[in-house]
Amino acid sequence: xxxxxxxxxxxxxxxxxxxxxxxxxxxxxxxxxxxxxxxxxxxxxxxxxxxxxxxxxxxxxxxxxxxxxxxxxxxxxxxxxxxxxxxxxxxxxxxxxxxxxxxxxxxxxxxxxxxxxxxxxxxxxxxxxxxxxxxxxxxxxxxxxxxxxxxxxxxxxxxxxxxxxxxxxxxxxxxxxxxxxxxxxxxxxxxxxxxxxxxxxxxxxxxxxxxxx
Amino acid sequence: xxxxxxxxxxxxxxxxxxxxxxxxxxxxxxxxxxxxxxxxxxxxxxxxxxxxxxxxxxxxxxxxxxxxxxxxxxxxxxxxxxxxxxxxxxxxxxxxxxxxxxxxxxxxxxxxxxxxxxxxxxxxxxxxxxxxxxxxxxxxxxxxxxxxxxxxxxxxxxxxxxxxxxxxxxxxxxxxxxxxxxxxxxxxxxxxxxxxxxxxxxxxxxxxxxxxx
Numbered sequence: 123x124x125x126x127x128x129x130x131x132x133x134x135x136x137x138x139x140x141x142x143x144x145x146x147x148x149x150x151x152x153x154x155x156x157x158x159x160x161x162x163x164x165x166x167x168x169x170x171x172x173x174x175x176x177x178x179x180x181x182x183x184x185x186x187x188x189x190x191x192x193x194x195x196x197x198x199x200x201x202x203x204x205x206x207x208x209x210x211x212x213x214x215x216x217x218x219x220x221x222x223x224x225x226x227x228x229x230x231x232x233x234x235x236x237x238x239x240x241x242x243x244x245x246x247x248x249x250x251x252x253x254x255x256x257x258x259x260x261x262x263x264x265x266x267x268x269x270x271x272x273x274x275x276x277x278x279x280x281x282x283x284x285x286x287x288x289x290x291x292x293x294x295x296x297x298x299x300x301x302x303x304x305x306x307x308x309x310x311x312x313x314x315x316x317x318x319x320x321x322x323x324x325x326x327x328x329x330x331x332x333x334x335x
Numbered sequence: 336x337x338x339x340x341x342x343x344x345x346x347x348x349x350x351x352x353x354x355x356x357x358x359x360x361x362x363x364x365x366x367x368x369x370x371x372x373x374x375x376x377x378x379x380x381x382x383x384x385x386x387x388x389x390x391x392x393x394x395x396x397x398x399x400x401x402x403x404x405x406x407x408x409x410x411x412x413x414x415x416x417x418x419x420x421x422x423x424x425x426x427x428x429x430x431x432x433x434x435x436x437x438x439x440x441x442x443x444x445x446x447x448x449x450x451x452x453x454x455x456x457x458x459x460x461x462x463x464x465x466x467x468x469x470x471x472x473x474x475x476x477x478x479x480x481x482x483x484x485x486x487x488x489x490x491x492x493x494x495x496x497x498x499x500x501x502x503x504x505x506x507x508x509x510x511x512x513x514x515x516x517x518x519x520x521x522x523x524x525x526x527x528x529x530x531x532x533x534x535x536x537x538x539x540x541x542x543x544x545x546x547x548x
Contacts, residue, residue, distance in 0.1 A: 162382035169375035
């Protein structure tokens with residue numbers, strides 16, 4: 123697959139074009155750093171947006187389909203939109219008009235395939251697990267056939283996607299730069315805290331190194 | 336308006352019902368703590384999910400419409416779905432199957448109204464500004480008529496919404512609790528860093544107290 127994201131009619135960034143990225147590596151970076159995506163589906167003609175876990179392997183995005191619409195679980199071919207957004211900061215300008223957000227976002231369009239083959243489902247589960255908790259796949263017992271059957275998984279090709287990134291200070295009206303008003307960025311980041319053991323954890327079981335990244 | 340969220344066919348939580356909340360205060364809390372929402376629209380029959388800023392005043396959600404679809408900006412009545420999600424933790428279980436996320440999410444359905452009256456637009460801008468940066472509305476010059484005209488704003492009534500919350504440790508298969516495997520929660524939170532001044536900030540302008548919350 124090309125290393126460039128070839129824009130289609132709906133992925134071409136129209137508004138504030140300098141925020142668009144066209145390198146596939148940018149798409150991977152935005153997707154790989156996220157934890158939750160927002161899955162958009164059309165149900166009875168109206169939109170539905172649901173947060174769900176995901177993972178990536180190469181140019182395939184894997185989604186937990188159980189949180190999706192029934193029409194997705196049924197395996198019926200239906201277009202979806204998957205969006206991953208990282209909020210990096212609140213951009214404080216000298217005027218309300220130029221307040222903004224620093225962010226990185228990826229929007230992927232496509233028709234996912236509901237996975238039925240156990241080997242395919244294991245591949246998807248591994249991608250999602252390693253995305254959420256790197257190193258965890260090898261630390262646990264494999265899923266039982268019953269568990270695997272009860273897990274709905276979708277595979278979405280990364281064929282059509284756009285990436286938008288805004289970083290840096292505000293862009294104000296030239297005359298406003300003279301105002302004695304504070305402007306800049308309030309940085310925002312997602313932080314992990316110390317692991318909190320399950321109250322039912324067996325005594326003496328340490329936190330494994332791969333969980334204290 | 337009732338203090339309860341009266342479930343409709345699509346907001347009734349079907350899967351893992353104990354995660355559903357029915358109190359309107361829970362909806363407000365999830366919405367008020369967020370910074371970015373994901374706006375879902377249907378464009379040419381397919382879903383589109385876009386991150387955007389928002390604010391709330393009473394039972395109205397205000398959205399920056401410029402990031403939405405052209406059909407929203409045109410003011411055509413069209414149903415949307417707005418989802419706000421807080422990721423609170425990665426739930427590490429003793430089996431892959433029971434891995435989960437701790438989160439709080441609100442899903443709002445409705446047909447937004449594109450605001451055209453300048454007074455309505457000011458109300459919406461104030462709600463969005465105070466949501467993003469509390470205290471900022473009074474610190475800045477008012478928007479010019481030209482700026483206000485260039486700002487697309489939508490008002491969405493909080494009539495139809497659902498709230499889902501998952502917190503706490505994993506729920507494992509009873510026989511797995513005996514395994515010598517670490518389980519618990521990797522807590523995640525959104526943190527603000529120290530304000531980063533604009534390189535073009537006038538010398539001697541301090542960070543105002545309302546920005547160092």
